[in-house]
Amino acid sequence: xxxxxxGPARVAEPDEAISYEELALAxxxxxxxxxxxxxxxxxxxxxxxxxxxxIPDIDPDSYVLTIGGRVRRPLRLDLxxxxxxxxVTHRVTMECAxxxxxxxxxxxxxxxxxxxxxxxxxxxxTPLAPLLREAGPATDAVDVVFTGADHGVERxxxxxxxxxxxxxxxxxxxxxxxYEMNGAALPPQHGxxxxxxxxxxxxxxxxxxxxxxxxxDEEFDGFQNTVAYRLRQDPDEPGEPVTRIExxxxxxxxxxxxxxxxxxxxxxxxxxxxxxxxxxxxPVSRVEVTTDGGASWVEATLDAGDGPPWAWRRxxxxxxxxxxxxTLSARATDAxxxxxxxxxxxxRGGFANNLVQRVDVFVTDTPxxxxxxx
Ligand SMILES: Nc1nc2c(c(=O)[nH]1)N[C@H]1C(S)=C(S)[C@@H](COP(=O)(O)O)O[C@H]1N2
Ligand SMILES: [Mo]
Numbered sequence: 469x470x471x472x473x474x475g476p477a478r479v480a481e482p483d484e485a486i487s488y489e490e491l492a493l494a495x496x497x498x499x500x501x502x503x504x505x506x507x508x509x510x511x512x513x514x515x516x517x518x519x520x521x522x523i524p525d526i527d528p529d530s531y532v533l534t535i536g537g538r539v540r541r542p543l544r545l546d547l548x549x550x551x552x553x554x555x556v557t558h559r560v561t562m563e564c565a566x567x568x569x570x571x572x573x574x575x576x577x578x579x580x581x582x583x584x585x586x587x588x589x590x591x592x593x594t595p596l597a598p599l600l601r602e603a604g605p606a607t608d609a610v611d612v613v614f615t616g617a618d619h620g621v622e623r624x625x626x627x628x629x630x631x632x633x634x635x636x637x638x639x640x641x642x643x644x645x646x647y648e649m650n651g652a653a654l655p656p657q658h659g660x661x662x663x664x665x666x667x668x669x670x671x672x673x674x675x676x677x678x679x680x681x682x683x684x685d686e687e688f689d690g691f692q693n694t695v696a697y698r699l700r701q702d703p704d705e706p707g708e709p710v711t712r713i714e715x716x717x718x719x720x721x722x723x724x725x726x727x728x729x730x731x732x733x734x735x736x737x738x739x740x741x742x743x744x745x746x747x748x749x750x751p752v753s754r755v756e757v758t759t760d761g762g763a764s765w766v767e768a769t770l771d772a773g774d775g776p777p778w779a780w781r782r783x784x785x786x787x788x789x790x791x792x793x794x795t796l797s798a799r800a801t802d803a804x805x806x807x808x809x810x811x812x813x814x815x816r817g818g819f820a821n822n823l824v825q826r827v828d829v830f831v832t833d834t835p836x837x838x839x840x841x842x
Contacts, residue, residue, distance in 0.1 A: 474624025476703035477696075477817055480575040490570075490580045499584030505720040505744050508588070508782070509559065512650050515587030517657055518564050518579065520629055521620030524677050528661045533645070537613070537682035540604035547661055550645060553594040558644055558667060559776040561588040561746045565670035565697060565710045569818030576818035583718060583825050586746075588779050591665045593646035596681075597639045603683070605635060611688040612638035614664050614675035625691050631675050632688025633666065642667045642778065645678065667778035668712050668748035670820070672697050699815045707815075713748030714822040715806050717755050717783065717798035720744075721827055731828045735835040739789045745770075746780035747802035754801040755783040761795035761826075762810065768798065789831045796827040 486494075497518045504514040528547055536542040564585035569576055571583070600612070616629040637643075644665040647654055654660040659676030666673040672692060688694075698707030720743045723734035741759075745752040751773060756765040768785040775781060783798065801807040812823045 477623070478577040479816060480577050482574055484575070486570070486580055487577070490577065493579045497579055499581065500587050502584055502718065502721050504587075505718055505742075508779075509590055509650060510587040512589070512652070512655060512658070515589055515649075515658070516562075516564065516585045518566075518585065518671060519618070519657065519676070520622065521618045523656050524617040524619075526617055526661060526677060531661050531679075533662060533678060533681070535599060535603045535681045535683075538606040538609050538685045539683050540606070541602065543599065543603050545599075547647065550594055550647060550662060554598065555592060556595055556644065557590050557592040558642060558665065559588060559590050559779040560665055560667045561586065561713075561744075561778065561780040562665075562671050562674060563713050563716070563746070563748075565672055565819045566817070567716075568821030568823060571823065572812055572814055572818050572821055576816055578818060585671075586716075586718070588744075589649050590651065591644055591646040592648035592651070593644045593662070593665070595641060596643040596645055596664070597641055599645070600639060600681075600683075605683045606685060608685045609635045609683045610686055611635060611684045613680075613682040613684060613688050613690065614678055615680040615682065616675050617677040617679045622691060622696065625695070627691050629675065629677075630688075630690045630692060631673055632684070632690060632693050633673060635683070637666075637669075670697075670710055670713055670748070672710065696817070697819065698817065699819055700817065701815060703816060710817075710819045713746065714820050715745070715747035715749070715752060715800040715802045715808055716822045717745035717752075717800035717808070718743045718825055719796050719798050719827045722796075723829065729828075731830060734789050734829050734831045736789055736791050736831050736833065737835075739787045740784055741768075741787050741796065741798075742782060742784035743798055744780040745783055745798070745800035747800065747804075747806060748778075749806055750803035751777060752781050752800050753803045756799045756801075757783075757785045757787075758797050758799075759787055759789075759794055762797060762824075765799065789829075791831050791833045794829050794831060796829060797824045799824050
């Protein structure tokens with residue numbers, strides 16, 4: 469295996485174009501088409517998708533989930549046993565920690581997301597905490613490791629996809645072993661037959677194709693916790709772990725697009741701008757909008773705050789669009805006061821880049837006249 473495949477994650481040269489390898493990843497792992505921000509719940513095929521290795525082939529009839537490690541009573545559960553337990557549904561907005569990576573300068577070389585690595589689904593399954601309590605974690609339990617059935621090599625390290633969570637997080641009541649998505653059986657690409665849903669956490673924690681849950685009396689030192697998913701400036705530093713979703717708002721692109729540039733064409737006059745805003749730390753409490761590239765910000769209206777706590781909120785703002793070129797953005801702030809930066813939050817992995825999105829629009833002189841070129 470070449471050295472560059474086993475070394476630290478690479479950062480592209482300042483003028484280095486996207487490679488075929490990144491293109492191949494981008495085609496396997498698709499984004500939410502931004503017009504799908506119109507839906508409260510994202511239709512399954514429009515939800516973003518991210519899979520490190522291959523989608524494994526699991527026979528639901530012989531599927532068994534084990535719960536073991538530092539527990540008093542190890543458990544083995546087949547699908548029927550999981551389905552017979554308490555059944556709950558949570559509406560959860562999930563976002564990949566790498567969302568926004570390809571917009572960073574310099575660009576960390578990995579799945580090259582723009583802004584669409586997000587989606588909201590209704591996940592149905594059984595809560596994890598009662599099962600963990602039944603197994604009885606030892607009093608010295610530290611981390612709970614979730615192992616998927618998928619296997620591959622990442623930077624020279626052969627591995628099953630595994631992620632650890634602190635035991636206090638794993639025991640939170642909203643953690644779910646999900647077997648349905650939007651009211652239908654979990655599809656293969658989203659983790660069939662059972663996945664973890666960890667509301668509030670970036671996507672990497674929501675382990676798909678879950679086959680084993682292991683309680684440890686020490687911190688988990690697996691690749692996806694200690695090598696990948698760390699916020700680092702230098703390759704040698706240990707870095708901080710990537711955990712919960714930073715606040716972000718997206719604009720549902722108005723008008724209609726130019727095929728190549730995706731720039732928007734909008735007729736002049738009244739234009740309701742809208743989109744979604746979310747945070748994994750606390751509910752979003754405020755969304756501001758700019759229609760002049762950030763020179764001035766105005767308050768958007770947020771929908772009623774009584775929706776599900778882990779799902780995005782819709783926001784809207786009535787714009788009177790003057791002819792010409794404009795850059796639109798929205799900026800979310802959550803109840804903890806966290807907000808979105810106006811300068812890129814750069815790190816070597818390209819994680820948690822919640823820099824405000826920029827949407828370029830061309831407002832025509834008359835409702836009927838598209839531009840010759842934009
Ligand atoms: N077993 C397994 N689980 C996984 C992954 C994976 O590659 N293997 N990818 C993770 C990452 S990085 C993300 S962002 C989410 C994506 O979930 P989705 O494809 O259902 O949107 O799954 C997570 N769970
Ligand atoms: Mo991800």
